[in-house]
Amino acid sequence: MLNKQKGFSLWLAVSMGSIAGIAVVLLAVWLSPIKSFTIGPQIEPSIEYGRRLIRETAALMGPGHEDPEMRFSGTYMDCASCHLDAGARPGTLSLLQATSRYPRFSGRDGNERDLRDRVNGCMTRSMNGTELSRDSTEMRSIVMYINNLNAQYAVMGQSKREPNEPPAFVEPDRGADISAGQIVYQQRCEVCHGSDGQGLAAATAKSEGYLFPPLWGFDSFNNGAGMTRILTAARFIKARMPLGQEDLTDDEAYDVAAFVNSHERSQRANLELDYPDLTKKRIDSPYPPYADDFPIEQHRLGPFKPIREYYENLSKL
C-alpha cells in the first residue's frame, strides 16, 4: 500500500515535471522570434521566398546564418539596400524590367549572360559573397520573383510606371572633389550612415541586417561592385538619397559619390580579368587595366568627357 502510494506520487511528480517541461518548451518556442519558424531550409522555390531573399538577405543567407551552407552573402546588407522596395519601385535600380533585359552580352564578362549570371554578379560583388548554384531553391526563387515583377510591370498603367524621382543625374564637366563630398556627407548622410560610414545595425541583432547599410569598410559592397563606379553611384544617390529627401544637386551627388568611394572596402580577386575586351570597359571603372593612357585617378573621379571622346573616336576608326 505504502509502496503503491509512493509509486503514485512518484508518477505524479514525474508527470507534473514533464508537463512543466512541455510548457517551458512551448513557452520558449512561443517567445522565440517569428523568424526562427520561417528561416528553416526552404525546399520548394516560390515567388514569396524570392521576395524575402531580396528583402531579408542578411537573415536568410548572410554571413551569420546558423547553417554554414546558407552563408552565401559576405555582408549583412540586403539586396534591397540598393534595389529599393525589393526592386518593385520604378526608377533607379528597379528590378521591374530586369527579366526582359536578359540574356544579353556583358562587356564585363566578355560573353552572353542570363538573369542568373546577373544575380550572381551582385552576389559576388555588391554582396561580396559567393555564387548561388544555378538550380538552387534560392536562385530559382529569386528568378521567379524577378519574373513576377516583370509580369506586374507589363500590366501596370503608365502613371504607375513613372519613377517618382528628381531629374536624372547629369555629369558635371569636371573632376569630382572628394573634400567637397566630405562636407556633403557630413551634412546630409552621416545622420543615418554614421560618421564612420558603417551604418546602423538593426536593433535586434546584426544578423537581422541593417537599418542603415554601410557605405564603405568590410561589410559593404566590394571593390568590383557597380556602386564603386562614380557615375553609377552618383546616379543612384541623386535619385534615392538622402532617403526621404532626395534633393541633391548634380555637383553634390558627384562629389559625395567620390567621397564614399574614396574609402577602403573588401577586395575582389582577379578584377584584372574583367572586360576581356578593354575597349568595352566602363570609363568610370575604378580598377585597371585600361585600353587608354588616362591616369587611374581620372577613371575614378573624372573629368570623363575626354575619356568618352577618346573611345568615340576609336570606334569611328
Ligand code: HEC
Ligand atoms: C551595393 C548595391 C547593390 C546591392 C546590395 C545589390 N545590387 Fe543588384 N545591382 C546594383 C547595381 C549598381 C546594378 C546595375 C549595375 C550596372 O549598371 O552595371 C545592379 C543590377 C542588378 C540586376 C540587373 C538589373 C537589370 O535590369 O539589368 C539584378 C537582377 C540584380 N542587380 C540583382 C541583385 C540581387 C538579387 C541582389 C542581392 C543578392 C543585389 N542585386 C544586390 C547594385 C546592387
Ligand code: HEC
Ligand atoms: C534618412 C536616412 C538616410 C540618409 C540621410 C541617407 N541614407 Fe543612404 N540609405 C538609407 C537606407 C535606409 C538605405 C537602404 C535602402 C532601404 O532600406 O530602403 C540607404 C542606402 C544607401 C546606399 C546603397 C546601399 C549601401 O550601403 O551602399 C547608398 C550608396 C547610400 N544610401 C548613400 C547615401 C548618401 C551618399 C547619402 C547622403 C547624400 C545618404 N545615403 C543619406 C538611409 C539614408
